[in-house]
Amino acid sequence: MEGSHAVAEAAIQAGCRFYAGYPITPSTEILEYMSHRLPQVGGVCMNAESEIEAINMVWGAAGCGVRAMIASTGQGISLMQESLAEMANAELPAVIVNMMRGQGDYYQATRGGGHGDYRHIVLSPHTVQEAVDLIALAFYLADKWRNPVDVLGDFILGHTSEAIAFHALDESDLPPKTWAATGARGRKSLNVTPLGSPEKLNLDPGSHYGHIADKLPKIAAVEKRCETGFLDDAEVAVVAFGSPARFVKYAVHLCRQQGMKVGFVRPISLWPFPSETVAEAAGRVRALAVWEQNAGQMIDDVRLAVLGKVPVSAIGGISHDGSGFGVGPALDPETIVGRITDVYKGRAAA
Amino acid sequence: MSTSEQQLEKVSAKPELLLSTQHSLCPGCGEPLAMRTILELVSELGLRDRTICVGGIGCYTAFPSIIDIDVIQALHGRAPSVATGAKRVLPDRFVFTLQGDGDLVNEGLQEVIHCAARGERFTVVLLNNGVFGETGGHMTATSVLGQRTKTTMETGRVAEKHGYPIKIADLIAQIDGAEYVARGAMHTAAAIKFTRNCLRDAFQLQLDGRGFSFVEILTMCPTDWYVDPAEGPKWLDENFLGTYPLKVLKAPAA
Amino acid sequence: MPRQPATVTIDVETCKGCALCIDVCPPRVLEMTTREVNHMGYRYPILHDGCTGCELCFKVCPDFCFEVYRGEKAAS
Numbered sequence: 001m002e003g004s005h006a007v008a009e010a011a012i013q014a015g016c017r018f019y020a021g022y023p024i025t026p027s028t029e030i031l032e033y034m035s036h037r038l039p040q041v042g043g044v045c046m047n048a049e050s051e052i053e054a055i056n057m058v059w060g061a062a063g064c065g066v067r068a069m070i071a072s073t074g075q076g077i078s079l080m081q082e083s084l085a086e087m088a089n090a091e092l093p094a095v096i097v098n099m100m101r102g103q104g105d106y107y108q109a110t111r112g113g114g115h116g117d118y119r120h121i122v123l124s125p126h127t128v129q130e131a132v133d134l135i136a137l138a139f140y141l142a143d144k145w146r147n148p149v150d151v152l153g154d155f156i157l158g159h160t161s162e163a164i165a166f167h168a169l170d171e172s173d174l175p176p177k178t179w180a181a182t183g184a185r186g187r188k189s190l191n192v193t194p195l196g197s198p199e200k201l202n203l204d205p206g207s208h209y210g211h212i213a214d215k216l217p218k219i220a221a222v223e224k225r226c227e228t229g230f231l232d233d234a235e236v237a238v239v240a241f242g243s244p245a246r247f248v249k250y251a252v253h254l255c256r257q258q259g260m261k262v263g264f265v266r267p268i269s270l271w272p273f274p275s276e277t278v279a280e281a282a283g284r285v286r287a288l289a290v291w292e293q294n295a296g297q298m299i300d301d302v303r304l305a306v307l308g309k310v311p312v313s314a315i316g317g318i319s320h321d322g323s324g325f326g327v328g329p330a331l332d333p334e335t336i337v338g339r340i341t342d343v344y345k346g347r348a349a350a
Numbered sequence: 351m352s353t354s355e356q357q358l359e360k361v362s363a364k365p366e367l368l369l370s371t372q373h374s375l376c377p378g379c380g381e382p383l384a385m386r387t388i389l390e391l392v393s394e395l396g397l398r399d400r401t402i403c404v405g406g407i408g409c410y411t412a413f414p415s416i417i418d419i420d421v422i423q424a425l426h427g428r429a430p431s432v433a434t435g436a437k438r439v440l441p442d443r444f445v446f447t448l449q450g451d452g453d454l455v456n457e458g459l460q461e462v463i464h465c466a467a468r469g470e471r472f473t474v475v476l477l478n479n480g481v482f483g484e485t486g487g488h489m490t491a492t493s494v495l496g497q498r499t500k501t502t503m504e505t506g507r508v509a510e511k512h513g514y515p516i517k518i519a520d521l522i523a524q525i526d527g528a529e530y531v532a533r534g535a536m537h538t539a540a541a542i543k544f545t546r547n548c549l550r551d552a553f554q555l556q557l558d559g560r561g562f563s564f565v566e567i568l569t570m571c572p573t574d575w576y577v578d579p580a581e582g583p584k585w586l587d588e589n590f591l592g593t594y595p596l597k598v599l600k601a602p603a604a
Numbered sequence: 605m606p607r608q609p610a611t612v613t614i615d616v617e618t619c620k621g622c623a624l625c626i627d628v629c630p631p632r633v634l635e636m637t638t639r640e641v642n643h644m645g646y647r648y649p650i651l652h653d654g655c656t657g658c659e660l661c662f663k664v665c666p667d668f669c670f671e672v673y674r675g676e677k678a679a680s
Contacts, residue, residue, distance in 0.1 A: 060435020181420040183400035193423035358673035378622035382666040579622035
């Protein structure tokens with residue numbers, strides 16, 4: 001299946017029954033797929049009139065206990081920021097897919113482009129199969145933590161076709177959504193609110209915001225995910241995420257063929273960032289290189305994890321073709337190998 | 351008090367769905383009167399168990415904590431979209447929004463128009479007092495010409511500087527997807543009764559599975575109108591009804 | 605026609621002194637206190653004889669202070 005369609009189908013397989021979206025490249029194909037497929041399974045797809053309306057429709061559906069998703073690209077996610085921040089305060093589970101143009105939305109996703117002390121869990125696939133698996137994981141984690149979960153795809157992922165398989169997760173440990181607003185039949189009425197407690201007669205915003213902030217280290221303690229390779233004897237390790245990491249892994253393989261002892265670290269959760277894995281790699285190598293298609297964003301998290309132990313060099317950079325959607329000429333194994341070699345031979349700036 | 355109450359039958363009391371009479375709204379505020387009317391209707395129609403109220407942000411945001419129905423609190427302006435999500439996934443529930451003029455006509459103008467166009471099957475309730483009350487009484491898109499607000503203090507609203515008020519109910523009535531549109535008020539017992547009938551008709555339309563309904567309710571805000579609480583109703587009558595007459599603007603053919 | 609017995613109870617501690625009930629009462633049997641105030645510092649209405657149980661005070665009170673009693677079934 002084509003990547004965008006696979007992402008949409010994976011959501012449906014995971015029980016997503018509400019989607020709202022706005023056409024915007026390169027997420028549009030997800031909206032198209034959902035609009036014909038969701039009604040087939042009794043779900044609802046809304047072609048919303050704006051991004052802010054779309055994310056708030058997701059808010060409503062999620063507030064009623066239904067698995068809900070939205071996809072956009074960086075500009076659309078920017079428009080939604082108030083709602084994305086407050087959905088965390090309202091403890092609403094939802095899956096937010098950013099089909100990026102390049103990789104410049106790392107800060108937006110991991111720091112949160114919105115206001116206040118919140119985070120979304122951020123997952124970054126590098127193949128279509130992994131995207132399918134992470135979408136299922138995203139819905140599970142969103143319900144487990146009652147927090148939005150972002151999945152970062154991109155133009156390449158959206159338009160790559162692969163043979164894929166859908167695997168259902170064991171979700172037996174998820175509690176029923178007794179917090180959802182469904183009409184108060186047979187129970188006390190409740191609020192689904194970002195402003196404070198869900199209880200009537202007791203808003204108490206201070207405790208509520210403290211409770212939200214307290215969740216973050218709990219999530220960070222158990223939801224870090226990372227892939228590593230060739231690190232045992234590596235002298236240089238390359239850190240990369242997303243579709244470009246697929247090219248980087250191949251380039252690392254080529255480096256090994258040329259006799260260079262190079263390894264890689266591929267963060268899969270961008271928040272919480274797998275700092276311990278990066279730090280451990282830094283303990284083994286003499287230099288780290290960071291490949292990302294932006295002006296330097298993930299490199300901040302790498303540097304924080306490394307804390308000066310070894311030099312960290314930026315070897316990626318912004319690279320677009322004429323379309324501006326992030327598939328640029330730098331994304332080429334020979335180029336990547338060349339820049340890794342510069343680091344390996346001590347020629348790169350840190 | 352002279353007569354013993356034991357011989358008498360209680361004929362009026364606070365709504366059964368009101369969990370507390372302690373709200374922090376100002377003396378003479380019209381919003382609690384609107385809320386009472388809504389709660390009475392929800393009880394009368396037996397809807398408590400399947401009602402989802404979607405609340406906007408304003409002075410009336412004090413209400414979700416004290417009403418015995420499920421509430422999804424939305425962000426400023428966003429209640430119509432949140433209500434869309436809720437009603438689309440749970441179409442058999444009774445869904446209404448509760449929003450002020452600043453929320454609906456300023457921040458959320460686009461949202462309510464699109465919901466009306468789509469004929470969404472819920473009811474939007476607008477509490478219109480012509481100011482942003484919660485933030486201290488600033489001009490909104492519905493403040494009337496001549497109205498003094500925090501941001502139009504020296505001259506009152508003048509068209510050349512501040513533009514004209516938006517008659518949102520009239521705009522909505524022109525949209526094909528809107529089936530019932532009415533404007534009521536809370537300033538006299540007669541107006542309250544008229545408004546109650548409008549709300550009942552709007553709610554019944556939704557219960558009949560039909561499309562978008564919109565009820566605007568003019569409410570007193572003596573604090574931000576700079577009058578004594580007891581003068582609120584008179585101010586509303588003299589200053590609002592010319593721009594915002596009470597009437598049913600649109601209803602399905604009988 | 606004999607007037608039916610009727611009365612209201614007033615939760616004076618919840619009253620915010622808006623006085624909307626005073627003018628709306630047709631027999632004008634509600635009067636605001638002049639010196640007495642409740643715990644919030646607001647003056648509040650006092651009921652004199654002559655209530656007809658018309659419920660208008662209840663209808664216009666934003667603070668739910670009134671309960672209205674009528675004697676439809678009461679003996680005269």
